Amino acid sequence: xxxxxxxxxxxxxxxxxxxxxxxxxxxxxxxxxxxMLDILNEELVSKGEEPVEFDHDCREGICGTCSLQINGEPHxxxxxxxxxxxxxxxxxDGDTIVIEPFRAKAFPVIKDLIVDRxxxxxxxxxxxxxxxxxxxxxxxANTIPINKYDADEAMDAATCIGCGACVAACxxxxxxxxxxxxxxxxxxxxxxxxxxxxxxxNMVRQMDLEGFGNCTNTGAxxxxxxxxxxxxxxxxxxxxxxxxxxxx
Amino acid sequence: xxxxDSKIPSGPLADKWTKHKNDINLVNPANKRNIDVIVVGTGxxxxxxxxxxxxxxxxxxxxxxxxxxxxxHSIAAQGGINAAKNYQGDGxxxxxxxxDTIKGxxxxxxxxxxxxxxxxxxxxxxxxxxxxxxxxxxxxxxLDNRSFGGVLVSxxxxxxxxxxxxxxxxxxxxxxxxxxRGKIQAYNRHEMMDLVLVDGKARGIIARDLVSGxxxxxxxxxxxxxxxxxxxxxxxxxxxxxxxxxxxxxxxxKGAFFANPCFTQIHPTCIPVSGxxxxxxxxxxxxxxNDGRIWVPKKMEDAIAIREGRLKPTELAEEDRDYYLERRxxxxxxxxxxxxxxxxxxxxxxAGFGVNKTGEAVFLDFASAIxxxxxxxxxxxxxxxxxxxxxxxxxxxxxxxxxxxxxQMYEKIVDQNPYKTPMMIYPAVHYTMGGLWVxxxxxxxxxxxxxxxxxxxSDHGANRLGASxxxxxxxxxxxxxxxxxxxxxxxxxxxxxxxxxxxxxDEAEKQVRDRMEKLMGGSGIHSVDYYHKKLGKIMWNxxxxxxxxxxxxxxIKEISDLRKDFWENVKIPGSxxxxxxxxxxxxxxxxxxxxxxxxxxxxLHRNESCGGHFREEYQTEEGEALRDDENFxxxxxxxxxxxxxxxxxxxxxxxxxxxxxxxRSYK
Numbered sequence: 001x002x003x004x005x006x007x008x009x010x011x012x013x014x015x016x017x018x019x020x021x022x023x024x025x026x027x028x029x030x031x032x033x034x035x036m037l038d039i040l041n042e043e044l045v046s047k048g049e050e051p052v053e054f055d056h057d058c059r060e061g062i063c064g065t066c067s068l069q070i071n072g073e074p075h076x077x078x079x080x081x082x083x084x085x086x087x088x089x090x091x092x093d094g095d096t097i098v099i100e101p102f103r104a105k106a107f108p109v110i111k112d113l114i115v116d117r118x119x120x121x122x123x124x125x126x127x128x129x130x131x132x133x134x135x136x137x138x139x140x141a142n143t144i145p146i147n148k149y150d151a152d153e154a155m156d157a158a159t160c161i162g163c164g165a166c167v168a169a170c171x172x173x174x175x176x177x178x179x180x181x182x183x184x185x186x187x188x189x190x191x192x193x194x195x196x197x198x199x200x201x202n203m204v205r206q207m208d209l210e211g212f213g214n215c216t217n218t219g220a221x222x223x224x225x226x227x228x229x230x231x232x233x234x235x236x237x238x239x240x241x242x243x244x245x246x247x248x
Numbered sequence: 249x250x251x252x253d254s255k256i257p258s259g260p261l262a263d264k265w266t267k268h269k270n271d272i273n274l275v276n277p278a279n280k281r282n283i284d285v286i287v288v289g290t291g292x293x294x295x296x297x298x299x300x301x302x303x304x305x306x307x308x309x310x311x312x313x314x315x316x317x318x319x320x321h322s323i324a325a326q327g328g329i330n331a332a333k334n335y336q337g338d339g340x341x342x343x344x345x346x347x348d349t350i351k352g353x354x355x356x357x358x359x360x361x362x363x364x365x366x367x368x369x370x371x372x373x374x375x376x377x378x379x380x381x382x383x384x385x386x387x388x389x390x391l392d393n394r395s396f397g398g399v400l401v402s403x404x405x406x407x408x409x410x411x412x413x414x415x416x417x418x419x420x421x422x423x424x425x426x427x428x429r430g431k432i433q434a435y436n437r438h439e440m441m442d443l444v445l446v447d448g449k450a451r452g453i454i455a456r457d458l459v460s461g462x463x464x465x466x467x468x469x470x471x472x473x474x475x476x477x478x479x480x481x482x483x484x485x486x487x488x489x490x491x492x493x494x495x496x497x498x499x500x501x502k503g504a505f506f507a508n509p510c511f512t513q514i515h516p517t518c519i520p521v522s523g524x525x526x527x528x529x530x531x532x533x534x535x536x537x538n539d540g541r542i543w544v545p546k547k548m549e550d551a552i553a554i555r556e557g558r559l560k561p562t563e564l565a566e567e568d569r570d571y572y573l574e575r576r577x578x579x580x581x582x583x584x585x586x587x588x589x590x591x592x593x594x595x596x597x598x599a600g601f602g603v604n605k606t607g608e609a610v611f612l613d614f615a616s617a618i619x620x621x622x623x624x625x626x627x628x629x630x631x632x633x634x635x636x637x638x639x640x641x642x643x644x645x646x647x648x649x650x651x652x653x654x655x656q657m658y659e660k661i662v663d664q665n666p667y668k669t670p671m672m673i674y675p676a677v678h679y680t681m682g683g684l685w686v687x688x689x690x691x692x693x694x695x696x697x698x699x700x701x702x703x704x705x706s707d708h709g710a711n712r713l714g715a716s717x718x719x720x721x722x723x724x725x726x727x728x729x730x731x732x733x734x735x736x737x738x739x740x741x742x743x744x745x746x747x748x749x750x751x752x753x754d755e756a757e758k759q760v761r762d763r764m765e766k767l768m769g770g771s772g773i774h775s776v777d778y779y780h781k782k783l784g785k786i787m788w789n790x791x792x793x794x795x796x797x798x799x800x801x802x803x804i805k806e807i808s809d810l811r812k813d814f815w816e817n818v819k820i821p822g823s824x825x826x827x828x829x830x831x832x833x834x835x836x837x838x839x840x841x842x843x844x845x846x847x848x849x850x851x852l853h854r855n856e857s858c859g860g861h862f863r864e865e866y867q868t869e870e871g872e873a874l875r876d877d878e879n880f881x882x883x884x885x886x887x888x889x890x891x892x893x894x895x896x897x898x899x900x901x902x903x904x905x906x907x908x909x910x911x912r913s914y915k
Contacts, residue, residue, distance in 0.1 A: 162316070
């Protein structure tokens with residue numbers, strides 16, 4: 001199939017960017033979206049032009065590196081997939097595809113389609129851990145039985161890949177789904193309860209400092225999340241936050 | 249013994265590690281604050297080592313090419329992590345895990361190292377649970393286990409099909425705690441370009457900021473390389489696109505010996521290649537072999553009909569299917585080790601029984617598992633005489649709970665529903681057992697330069713068992729390296745900070761710049777990927793699942809020619825001093841072009857078949873691997889001497905005091 005691509009090109013963080021038009025022929029349905037961009041880049045390199053830079057690594061939907069706002073949706077039109085697992089069979093011959101970086105004040109553009117998501121790391125550094133030493137000198141793993149439903153729910157929250165689609169989907173560029181997934185994972189486990197009060201306060205504080213917007217419960221984040229992280233996590237974080245504030 | 253000293257402690261096997269920990273020198277907490285350690289790579293091994301070293305009190309700097317440590321490729325490990333907990337009461341023990349690993353590795357790993365690995369395996373699970381890693385549990389609240397290939401017990405802990413992700417996020421959270429305390433400085437989007445030696449000791453690295461293009465100098469008292477494997481030398485592999493050998497290869501060029509490069513694991517269950525545009529391959533976890541049965545048609549005409557789309561696999565009668573693993577290996581069946589399963593798939597496809605368009609795929613079928621689970625679920629749900637549709641529905645729900653994310657991934661990529669029709673799979677490059685040679689302390693042949701995780705060669709011999717990579721990465725990172733490195737650093741308590749304005753740093757930085765300018769200066773005909781794909785084809789066709797003398801010799805010549813062509817004709821747009829992904833790729837491919845040749849040289853010299861290294865000249869009448877313990881019971885460690893063809897071989901003889909060497913049999 002033949003595609004018309006409208007791609008955001010930006011030299012670096014300080015230079016203004018713009019949409020550039022490309023036409024690409026010979027795209028097959030079995031290609032992933034990123035493989036389609038590989039072919040475009042191969043053409044650009046052969047013409048001596050600079051290729052379109054985009055973030056990607058594992059190409060199997062788990063590392064969370066790839067991003068891209070495709071026709072206005074983070075990770076494109078398919079559900080429960082990252083861009084690297086989006087396949088071209090979801091598009092038709094002659095389609096026009098607009099490809100932009102994830103947009104958010106807290107995710108500044110580095111180059112072309114690459115954005116800086118280090119704000120997510122700093123939210124995790126503020127409290128996304130359990131303060132145990134890594135010495136292994138701890139109790140036997142089966143000492144504390146954990147209800148299977150709680151363990152499974154913690155696991156569901158923990159599957160967040162930190163890609164930032166939730167932020168890019170949100171009209172407020174809120175990072176509540178991302179932050180609440182980590183808060184929830186630990187809140188659901190007995191090991192995590194010990195520091196629950198400090199954790200939620202510190203992580204929310206950092207989230208606000210980074211310039212992410214507020215949550216107005218539109219639910220766009222849940223729809224676009226490639227891992228299906230549930231809005232319930234935001235409700236849980238709000239509850240945790242309120243109770244932490246009351247405990248003071 | 250030659251010049252390689254493995255430093256395995258003396259004494260009984262089970263006491264070696266304890267004795268060693270008691271014997272080595274320690275650094276007191278106050279002095280640790282004056283010692284800097286660089287950790288390159290932030291996957292399971294690097295992330296765990298960085299967190300633990302920082303916790304012990306050292307000043308740690310971490311480097312990764314990704315935008316965050318959480319993205320290291322350990323994250324993609326699916327199936328699980330082994331530990332000799334014996335929670336299932338099925339007779340597991342440290343000794344059994346040790347024995348299975350040595351045997352699975354086809355008797356090409358060190359007893360001392362592997363026993364230590366088994367010994368600390370249980371601690372890893374305790375540690376990860378304490379960190380909040382949400383492992384799968386049973387209804388009673390206890391941890392659940394599953395089985396993996398090459399063993400007869402259930403010792404694999406898992407978190408759905410995302411065990412690597414959960415363990416990595418555990419290590420990442422431990423790192424974050426230390427970053428928050430100011431004990432780790434994390435340099436993300438940075439690539440190590442070279443190792444800096446001062447007075448023969450590793451004292452720092454030259455790194456490139458991948459955003460600004462700036463070249464930076466970083467010094468330390470020791471450098472830990474935890475940079476993963478080199479599977480991408482094959483271009484197509486299950487590794488991440490950025491996975492590379494640069495850090496390890498730079499260290500090799502500075503004096504670190506590279507061990508057993510030809511020991512590469514071809515994983516049996518990956519999604520087959522669909523076309524020339526393919527950029528990477530996707531693994532379907534080995535855990536699927538717990539429940540999936542592997543088969544091809546018995547009759548050639550059926551295979552042809554399936555390939556041409558005239559016959560659906562579900563229409564083929566049971567007696568017309570060849571469950572070749574169950575047929576050839578009745579004791580282990582579908583759970584034979586990876587190398588055995590991969591070769592068996594290749595054998596059937598080469599014989600013409602492949603089931604996809606390219607003829608390079610076999611079926612992995614869940615129909616029997618769905619029926620079995622459905623019946624069981626119907627019973628426990630109190631359903632009497634359920635019909636077939638109900639059984640199938642219940643069974644599919646059980647399978648979904650176990651492998652849902654894998655099935656979803658398969659469907660997205662292949663556009664077929666694996667609940668209704670069998671998966672198609674084919675072997676793909678997955679893991680490299682070879683790597684930097686290290687002693688028992690995980691130190692390379694360069695003093696002060698350590699290698700951990702997949703980057704070293706140490707524990708898996710010629711074939712790694714499933715769910716053992718996560719175990720080794722975390723064992724090295726959390727429990728081995730942080731202690732053994734103290735023995736070396738205890739000499740450095742009075743050294744003080746290492747200056748970066750020395751002539752050694754000047755020289756190293758100049759070499760890095762010269763190399764990049766040379767890369768950019770090519771006449772510009774072909775892209776980096778053009779060369780990478782060509783290299784990959786040579787490697788896959790001539791150094792892949794089956795190798796022979798003639799083709800290996802051809803490979804050496806072809807890779808050497810390709811390397812020359814690359815340096816003359818590669819085309820890299822953009823500039824050195826800005827973000828430039830083509831330049832990043834070029835630096836990595838340049839090193840693969842050297843490693844590839846050494847790989848072939850190593851495969852050529854090893855005149856035996858063992859584990860993942862199968863030489864067609866050395867096989868039994870039934871086509872099984874023929875090992876030669878008399879002549880090849882050693883680690884082949886290569887010393888850099890300029891061109892890969894000139895590399896000098898050093899042998900570390902493997903001593904087996906506790907295990908009797910046997911022909912591996914899974915029949």
